[in-house]
Amino acid sequence: MSYRITILCDNSVGSMTGTLGEHGFAAFVEYGGGALLFDTGQGETLIHNARRMGKNLCRTDRVVLSHGHYDHTGGLKPLLQTCGPKEVLAHPGVFACRYRVKDTGESVAIGIPFGEAELLKLGATFDLSSTFREIGPGLFLTGEVPRRTTFEKGDSGLYCDEKGCSADTLPDDQSLVITTGKGLVLLLGCCHAGLANTIQLAQERTGVADVYAVVGGTHLGFSSPEQLEATISALRGYGMRKLCVSHCTGFNAAARLSREFPAEFHPAQVGYTLEV
DSSP states (O other), rough: OOOEEEEEEEEEEOOTOOOOSSSSEEEEEEETTTEEEEOOOOOSSSSHHHHHHOOOOOOOEEEESSSSSSSHHHHHHHHHHOOEEEEEEETOOOOOOEEEEEEEEEEEEESSSHHHHHHHTTTTTEEEEESSEEETTTEEEEOOOOOOSSSOOOOEESSTTTOSSSSSOOTTTOOOEEETTTTTEEESSOOOOOHHHHHHHHHHHOOOOEEEEEOOOOOOOGGGGHHHHHHHHHHHHHTSSSSEEEEGGGGHHHHHHHHHSTEOOOOOOOBBEEOO
16 A cells, blocks of 8 residues: 655645645645545645645545644635535544633634534534544554653643633644554644654554654644754654654754754655655
8 A cells, every 4th residue: 555645734835836835734645545634724725735736635535633723623614615524533622722822921712713513514524532543544543642751741832721720731632643564654733742652652553663754743843942852862763764844843943853864854845745
């Protein structure tokens, strides 16, 4: 079985003319005769970029949501309006209230911008689970990722309430794991659960030790310098051959990863494609 991952939404664009960038992430995964959409971006660029790249989003009836933030779920409504009913695979906590509380005290809602009822009326059906599960040939969702490492502490600015009293640990964060002949391929939304935590769970549950590629957001742009150093150290132990980062990885962290892993590093901008 061969797999093709194409980045449809990201903060920046690659060399393909006519594509647009936005703060968000979405990827189209094609395999055999099937396909699925992983995340949907904010909603301004998904349909446009897919058409520009010749990717027919109507050919798949499944959407995976990595977690319930607006920059990964905002394209779900325009997708349903354009292509009709879709099955949405997500964690049960995907509709939770989410806020970023700034140092100034300003609170910004960052959760999924649509209610479940509105999406149901547009043809969405929800398959919600917090467990590791197989969703296709060689395709797995991590479900809720145990937080085992001591250095992956996440983003301290995220809360479940407007006043910043209850920290949001993003329990719904999940990633897509693909088992290939070359090893594991991990497709990440933001990886709030931590890159090392996610890789370790994928290895344990699939029984595959080799990690061929990591693609997507790593949230290192919002992490401490100490976490970045520890993550780099952990990555050396996995021996991966492709590190294709984007979205919330951040410029400084991406530049550092490029220096540390010059042969493996690839900027996964809009238009980037990985075939395995």
